[in-house]
Amino acid sequence: MDTDETDDGPERPNSKVARVIKAYDLGPEFGQRLERLWTGEGERRHSLRDLADRFNRRVLEAAMTAAGASTLDGEVENVYRLLTDDEVSSGMRTEARVRLEREGIDIDSVERDFVTYQAIRSYLKEYRGAEYERSSDADRVENATQSIQRLRSRAATVTEGNLEQLQGNEHITLGEFRLLVEMSVLCEECGAQYGIDDLLERGGCDCQPDSSNADTAE
Structure with a gap:
Protein backbone atom coordinates (compact mmCIF):
# COMPACT_ATOMS: atom_id res chain seq x y z
CA MET A 1 0.00 0.00 0.00
CA ASP A 2 1.40 3.40 -0.96
CA THR A 3 1.27 5.57 2.12
CA ASP A 4 2.78 9.01 2.52
CA GLU A 5 4.32 9.52 5.97
CA THR A 6 3.90 13.29 5.54
CA ASP A 7 0.11 12.89 5.43
CA ASP A 8 -1.02 12.87 9.06
CA GLY A 9 -4.73 13.31 8.52
CA PRO A 10 -7.18 12.99 11.40
CA GLU A 11 -8.12 9.45 10.39
CA ARG A 12 -4.51 8.23 10.63
CA PRO A 13 -3.48 6.46 13.86
CA ASN A 14 -0.61 7.82 15.91
CA SER A 15 2.68 6.18 14.91
CA LYS A 16 6.15 6.75 16.36
CA VAL A 17 7.68 5.04 13.33
CA ALA A 18 5.97 7.45 10.94
CA ARG A 19 7.04 10.45 13.05
CA VAL A 20 10.67 9.32 13.09
CA ILE A 21 10.67 8.65 9.34
CA LYS A 22 9.46 12.22 8.84
CA ALA A 23 11.85 13.74 11.42
CA TYR A 24 14.92 12.11 9.85
CA ASP A 25 13.68 12.72 6.31
CA LEU A 26 13.97 9.03 5.42
CA GLY A 27 11.32 9.38 2.71
CA PRO A 28 8.08 7.48 2.01
CA GLU A 29 9.99 4.86 0.03
CA PHE A 30 11.59 3.66 3.27
CA GLY A 31 8.19 2.82 4.73
CA GLN A 32 7.23 1.08 1.49
CA ARG A 33 10.43 -0.95 1.70
CA LEU A 34 9.61 -2.06 5.25
CA GLU A 35 6.18 -3.17 4.12
CA ARG A 36 7.56 -5.20 1.20
CA LEU A 37 10.09 -6.90 3.47
CA TRP A 38 7.39 -7.79 6.02
CA THR A 39 4.85 -9.13 3.55
CA GLY A 40 7.53 -10.91 1.54
CA GLU A 41 6.42 -9.47 -1.80
CA GLY A 42 8.99 -10.65 -4.34
CA GLU A 43 11.54 -11.58 -1.68
CA ARG A 44 12.02 -13.53 1.52
CA ARG A 45 9.92 -12.21 4.37
CA HIS A 46 11.74 -10.45 7.22
CA SER A 47 10.70 -10.66 10.85
CA LEU A 48 9.50 -7.61 12.77
CA ARG A 49 12.63 -7.76 14.91
CA ASP A 50 14.79 -7.70 11.78
CA LEU A 51 12.86 -4.68 10.55
CA ALA A 52 13.19 -2.87 13.89
CA ASP A 53 16.97 -3.31 13.76
CA ARG A 54 17.03 -2.19 10.12
CA PHE A 55 14.96 0.88 11.02
CA ASN A 56 17.14 1.81 14.00
CA ARG A 57 20.34 1.42 12.01
CA ARG A 58 18.92 3.73 9.35
CA VAL A 59 18.06 6.33 12.02
CA LEU A 60 21.58 6.08 13.45
CA GLU A 61 23.08 6.40 9.97
CA ALA A 62 21.00 9.52 9.25
CA ALA A 63 22.12 11.12 12.53
CA MET A 64 25.77 10.28 11.88
CA THR A 65 25.60 11.60 8.32
CA ALA A 66 23.96 14.85 9.45
CA ALA A 67 26.78 15.36 11.97
CA GLY A 68 29.47 14.59 9.40
CA ALA A 69 30.58 11.41 11.19
CA SER A 70 32.08 8.47 9.33
CA THR A 71 29.57 6.06 7.81
CA LEU A 72 31.98 3.90 5.86
CA ASP A 73 30.99 0.34 5.02
CA GLY A 74 30.23 -1.52 8.24
CA GLU A 75 30.66 1.51 10.49
CA VAL A 76 26.96 2.05 11.24
CA GLU A 77 26.38 -1.65 11.90
CA ASN A 78 29.31 -1.78 14.33
CA VAL A 79 28.24 1.35 16.22
CA TYR A 80 24.66 0.05 16.47
CA ARG A 81 25.97 -3.26 17.83
CA LEU A 82 28.02 -1.44 20.45
CA LEU A 83 24.96 0.53 21.53
CA THR A 84 22.43 -2.30 21.65
CA ASP A 85 24.05 -5.74 21.95
CA ASP A 86 23.65 -7.23 25.44
CA GLU A 87 27.02 -8.97 25.08
CA VAL A 88 28.88 -5.66 24.69
CA SER A 89 30.58 -4.52 27.90
CA SER A 90 29.44 -1.32 29.58
CA GLY A 91 32.90 0.15 29.02
CA MET A 92 32.77 -0.41 25.25
CA ARG A 93 29.22 0.99 25.12
CA THR A 94 30.26 4.10 27.06
CA GLU A 95 33.27 4.58 24.81
CA ALA A 96 31.04 4.42 21.71
CA ARG A 97 28.61 6.95 23.19
CA VAL A 98 31.41 9.36 24.14
CA ARG A 99 32.82 9.15 20.62
CA LEU A 100 29.44 9.91 19.07
CA GLU A 101 28.87 12.85 21.41
CA ARG A 102 32.33 14.18 20.56
CA GLU A 103 31.31 14.12 16.89
CA GLY A 104 28.26 16.27 17.66
CA ILE A 105 25.61 13.55 17.85
CA ASP A 106 22.94 13.76 20.55
CA ILE A 107 22.98 10.02 21.17
CA ASP A 108 20.35 10.23 23.93
CA SER A 109 17.93 11.77 21.45
CA VAL A 110 18.82 9.21 18.77
CA GLU A 111 18.25 6.29 21.14
CA ARG A 112 14.88 7.73 22.14
CA ASP A 113 13.97 7.54 18.46
CA PHE A 114 14.87 3.85 18.23
CA VAL A 115 11.76 1.67 17.96
CA THR A 116 10.73 -1.80 19.09
CA TYR A 117 9.35 -4.57 16.94
CA GLN A 118 5.93 -3.86 18.45
CA ALA A 119 6.10 -0.30 17.09
CA ILE A 120 7.03 -1.65 13.66
CA ARG A 121 4.09 -4.05 13.75
CA SER A 122 1.69 -1.26 14.73
CA TYR A 123 3.06 0.97 11.98
CA LEU A 124 2.73 -1.67 9.28
CA LYS A 125 -0.68 -3.02 10.27
CA GLU A 126 -2.49 0.03 11.65
CA TYR A 127 -0.76 2.96 9.97
CA ARG A 128 -0.06 1.44 6.55
CA GLY A 129 -2.86 -1.15 6.57
CA ALA A 130 -0.45 -3.90 5.51
CA GLU A 131 -1.34 -7.56 5.84
CA TYR A 132 0.17 -10.86 4.83
CA GLU A 133 -1.42 -14.25 4.33
CA ARG A 134 -1.23 -16.45 7.41
CA SER A 135 -1.18 -20.20 7.00
CA SER A 136 -2.27 -22.77 9.54
Whole structure:
Protein backbone atom coordinates (compact mmCIF):
# COMPACT_ATOMS: atom_id res chain seq x y z
CA MET A 1 0.00 0.00 0.00
CA ASP A 2 1.40 3.40 -0.96
CA THR A 3 1.27 5.57 2.12
CA ASP A 4 2.78 9.01 2.52
CA GLU A 5 4.32 9.52 5.97
CA THR A 6 3.90 13.29 5.54
CA ASP A 7 0.11 12.89 5.43
CA ASP A 8 -1.02 12.87 9.06
CA GLY A 9 -4.73 13.31 8.52
CA PRO A 10 -7.18 12.99 11.40
CA GLU A 11 -8.12 9.45 10.39
CA ARG A 12 -4.51 8.23 10.63
CA PRO A 13 -3.48 6.46 13.86
CA ASN A 14 -0.61 7.82 15.91
CA SER A 15 2.68 6.18 14.91
CA LYS A 16 6.15 6.75 16.36
CA VAL A 17 7.68 5.04 13.33
CA ALA A 18 5.97 7.45 10.94
CA ARG A 19 7.04 10.45 13.05
CA VAL A 20 10.67 9.32 13.09
CA ILE A 21 10.67 8.65 9.34
CA LYS A 22 9.46 12.22 8.84
CA ALA A 23 11.85 13.74 11.42
CA TYR A 24 14.92 12.11 9.85
CA ASP A 25 13.68 12.72 6.31
CA LEU A 26 13.97 9.03 5.42
CA GLY A 27 11.32 9.38 2.71
CA PRO A 28 8.08 7.48 2.01
CA GLU A 29 9.99 4.86 0.03
CA PHE A 30 11.59 3.66 3.27
CA GLY A 31 8.19 2.82 4.73
CA GLN A 32 7.23 1.08 1.49
CA ARG A 33 10.43 -0.95 1.70
CA LEU A 34 9.61 -2.06 5.25
CA GLU A 35 6.18 -3.17 4.12
CA ARG A 36 7.56 -5.20 1.20
CA LEU A 37 10.09 -6.90 3.47
CA TRP A 38 7.39 -7.79 6.02
CA THR A 39 4.85 -9.13 3.55
CA GLY A 40 7.53 -10.91 1.54
CA GLU A 41 6.42 -9.47 -1.80
CA GLY A 42 8.99 -10.65 -4.34
CA GLU A 43 11.54 -11.58 -1.68
CA ARG A 44 12.02 -13.53 1.52
CA ARG A 45 9.92 -12.21 4.37
CA HIS A 46 11.74 -10.45 7.22
CA SER A 47 10.70 -10.66 10.85
CA LEU A 48 9.50 -7.61 12.77
CA ARG A 49 12.63 -7.76 14.91
CA ASP A 50 14.79 -7.70 11.78
CA LEU A 51 12.86 -4.68 10.55
CA ALA A 52 13.19 -2.87 13.89
CA ASP A 53 16.97 -3.31 13.76
CA ARG A 54 17.03 -2.19 10.12
CA PHE A 55 14.96 0.88 11.02
CA ASN A 56 17.14 1.81 14.00
CA ARG A 57 20.34 1.42 12.01
CA ARG A 58 18.92 3.73 9.35
CA VAL A 59 18.06 6.33 12.02
CA LEU A 60 21.58 6.08 13.45
CA GLU A 61 23.08 6.40 9.97
CA ALA A 62 21.00 9.52 9.25
CA ALA A 63 22.12 11.12 12.53
CA MET A 64 25.77 10.28 11.88
CA THR A 65 25.60 11.60 8.32
CA ALA A 66 23.96 14.85 9.45
CA ALA A 67 26.78 15.36 11.97
CA GLY A 68 29.47 14.59 9.40
CA ALA A 69 30.58 11.41 11.19
CA SER A 70 32.08 8.47 9.33
CA THR A 71 29.57 6.06 7.81
CA LEU A 72 31.98 3.90 5.86
CA ASP A 73 30.99 0.34 5.02
CA GLY A 74 30.23 -1.52 8.24
CA GLU A 75 30.66 1.51 10.49
CA VAL A 76 26.96 2.05 11.24
CA GLU A 77 26.38 -1.65 11.90
CA ASN A 78 29.31 -1.78 14.33
CA VAL A 79 28.24 1.35 16.22
CA TYR A 80 24.66 0.05 16.47
CA ARG A 81 25.97 -3.26 17.83
CA LEU A 82 28.02 -1.44 20.45
CA LEU A 83 24.96 0.53 21.53
CA THR A 84 22.43 -2.30 21.65
CA ASP A 85 24.05 -5.74 21.95
CA ASP A 86 23.65 -7.23 25.44
CA GLU A 87 27.02 -8.97 25.08
CA VAL A 88 28.88 -5.66 24.69
CA SER A 89 30.58 -4.52 27.90
CA SER A 90 29.44 -1.32 29.58
CA GLY A 91 32.90 0.15 29.02
CA MET A 92 32.77 -0.41 25.25
CA ARG A 93 29.22 0.99 25.12
CA THR A 94 30.26 4.10 27.06
CA GLU A 95 33.27 4.58 24.81
CA ALA A 96 31.04 4.42 21.71
CA ARG A 97 28.61 6.95 23.19
CA VAL A 98 31.41 9.36 24.14
CA ARG A 99 32.82 9.15 20.62
CA LEU A 100 29.44 9.91 19.07
CA GLU A 101 28.87 12.85 21.41
CA ARG A 102 32.33 14.18 20.56
CA GLU A 103 31.31 14.12 16.89
CA GLY A 104 28.26 16.27 17.66
CA ILE A 105 25.61 13.55 17.85
CA ASP A 106 22.94 13.76 20.55
CA ILE A 107 22.98 10.02 21.17
CA ASP A 108 20.35 10.23 23.93
CA SER A 109 17.93 11.77 21.45
CA VAL A 110 18.82 9.21 18.77
CA GLU A 111 18.25 6.29 21.14
CA ARG A 112 14.88 7.73 22.14
CA ASP A 113 13.97 7.54 18.46
CA PHE A 114 14.87 3.85 18.23
CA VAL A 115 11.76 1.67 17.96
CA THR A 116 10.73 -1.80 19.09
CA TYR A 117 9.35 -4.57 16.94
CA GLN A 118 5.93 -3.86 18.45
CA ALA A 119 6.10 -0.30 17.09
CA ILE A 120 7.03 -1.65 13.66
CA ARG A 121 4.09 -4.05 13.75
CA SER A 122 1.69 -1.26 14.73
CA TYR A 123 3.06 0.97 11.98
CA LEU A 124 2.73 -1.67 9.28
CA LYS A 125 -0.68 -3.02 10.27
CA GLU A 126 -2.49 0.03 11.65
CA TYR A 127 -0.76 2.96 9.97
CA ARG A 128 -0.06 1.44 6.55
CA GLY A 129 -2.86 -1.15 6.57
CA ALA A 130 -0.45 -3.90 5.51
CA GLU A 131 -1.34 -7.56 5.84
CA TYR A 132 0.17 -10.86 4.83
CA GLU A 133 -1.42 -14.25 4.33
CA ARG A 134 -1.23 -16.45 7.41
CA SER A 135 -1.18 -20.20 7.00
CA SER A 136 -2.27 -22.77 9.54
CA ASP A 137 1.45 -23.27 10.26
CA ALA A 138 1.71 -19.56 11.11
CA ASP A 139 -1.21 -19.89 13.53
CA ARG A 140 0.47 -22.82 15.27
CA VAL A 141 3.72 -20.87 15.53
CA GLU A 142 1.81 -17.89 16.99
CA ASN A 143 0.19 -20.14 19.60
CA ALA A 144 3.58 -21.61 20.52
CA THR A 145 5.07 -18.12 20.78
CA GLN A 146 2.35 -16.97 23.16
CA SER A 147 2.76 -20.09 25.28
CA ILE A 148 6.53 -19.55 25.55
CA GLN A 149 6.04 -15.89 26.41
CA ARG A 150 3.66 -16.82 29.24
CA LEU A 151 6.14 -19.34 30.62
CA ARG A 152 8.98 -16.82 30.40
CA SER A 153 6.89 -14.16 32.14
CA ARG A 154 6.03 -16.64 34.89
CA ALA A 155 9.70 -17.61 35.29
CA ALA A 156 10.65 -13.94 35.55
CA THR A 157 7.99 -13.26 38.18
CA VAL A 158 9.02 -16.24 40.34
CA THR A 159 12.74 -15.44 40.02
CA GLU A 160 12.30 -11.77 40.87
CA GLY A 161 10.18 -12.67 43.89
CA ASN A 162 12.79 -15.06 45.22
CA LEU A 163 15.64 -12.61 44.67
CA GLU A 164 13.77 -9.80 46.38
CA GLN A 165 12.99 -12.06 49.37
CA LEU A 166 16.62 -13.17 49.69
CA GLN A 167 17.74 -9.57 49.29
CA GLY A 168 15.29 -8.29 51.90
CA ASN A 169 16.34 -10.92 54.44
CA GLU A 170 20.01 -10.15 53.74
CA HIS A 171 20.74 -13.70 52.64
CA ILE A 172 22.44 -12.31 49.52
CA THR A 173 24.05 -9.00 48.62
CA LEU A 174 22.28 -7.38 45.69
CA GLY A 175 21.69 -3.77 44.76
CA GLU A 176 19.00 -2.45 42.44
CA PHE A 177 18.66 -5.08 39.73
CA ARG A 178 16.95 -5.78 36.44
CA LEU A 179 16.20 -9.39 35.54
CA LEU A 180 16.92 -10.52 31.98
CA VAL A 181 15.27 -13.75 30.89
CA GLU A 182 16.85 -14.77 27.61
CA MET A 183 16.15 -17.95 25.67
CA SER A 184 18.35 -18.80 22.70
CA VAL A 185 18.37 -21.73 20.30
CA LEU A 186 21.58 -23.02 18.69
CA CYS A 187 21.15 -25.22 15.62
CA GLU A 188 23.94 -27.78 15.65
CA GLU A 189 23.47 -28.46 11.93
CA CYS A 190 23.99 -24.97 10.46
CA GLY A 191 25.54 -23.29 13.50
CA ALA A 192 22.98 -20.46 13.57
CA GLN A 193 21.87 -19.10 16.93
CA TYR A 194 18.75 -17.01 17.53
CA GLY A 195 16.63 -15.77 20.37
CA ILE A 196 13.54 -17.95 20.61
CA ASP A 197 11.20 -15.13 19.55
CA ASP A 198 13.34 -14.29 16.54
CA LEU A 199 13.66 -17.95 15.53
CA LEU A 200 9.90 -18.49 15.58
CA GLU A 201 9.13 -15.22 13.81
CA ARG A 202 11.63 -15.77 11.00
CA GLY A 203 10.37 -19.32 10.45
CA GLY A 204 13.44 -21.27 11.53
CA CYS A 205 17.20 -21.29 11.13
CA ASP A 206 19.38 -21.30 8.02
CA CYS A 207 19.02 -25.02 7.34
CA GLN A 208 17.41 -25.94 4.04
CA PRO A 209 14.20 -28.03 4.18
CA ASP A 210 14.84 -31.73 3.59
CA SER A 211 12.93 -32.51 0.40
CA SER A 212 13.50 -36.23 0.94
CA ASN A 213 10.83 -36.21 3.64
CA ALA A 214 8.25 -35.05 1.13
CA ASP A 215 9.31 -37.77 -1.33
CA THR A 216 8.84 -40.57 1.21
CA ALA A 217 5.56 -39.22 2.53
CA GLU A 218 3.59 -40.25 -0.57
